[in-house]
Amino acid sequence: MRNYAQGAVLETVSVASSSDVVTARQMVRALAQRSRLSLVHQTKLVTAASELGRNMLIYGGGGVVRATAVSEAGRTGIFVEFADQGPGIPDVELALTDGWTSGNGMGLGLSGARRLVDEFDIESGPTGTTVCIVKWGR
DSSP, rough: OOOTTOOOOOOEEEEESHHEEEEEEHHHHHHHHTTTTHHHHHHHHHHHHHHHHHHHHHSSSSSSEEEEEEETTTTEEEEEEEEEEESOOOOOOHTSSOOOSSSSSSSSSHHHHHHHHEEEEEEETTEEEEEEEEEEEO
């Protein structure tokens, strides 16, 4: 995935509680609305952001959500990064498998969040996990 965050002014929310996940979700929705993403695209993006933010809180102990509007080739979209300093995901491939669940969360899992967006990238190791997503509008 292209590094959309480089040089961009990012809106940031620190996530340490469930209410912070709500705040992050609201930030993502506001960006999507300002960028004139359709209601369907907004809903998909916010649903993915909610799942990823909740995962970051539950499994990574919290972290930071950064987001910005992006444009490329005449289209606009929203880039969102979820970064934690948790223990990492032991088996990323398994975690991305459709139907796999840890038994917690909304049930979408990483694979569900990935299906809701246009670009999805994950890096995970013993010092944390970073998930970056992009949802494009027109």
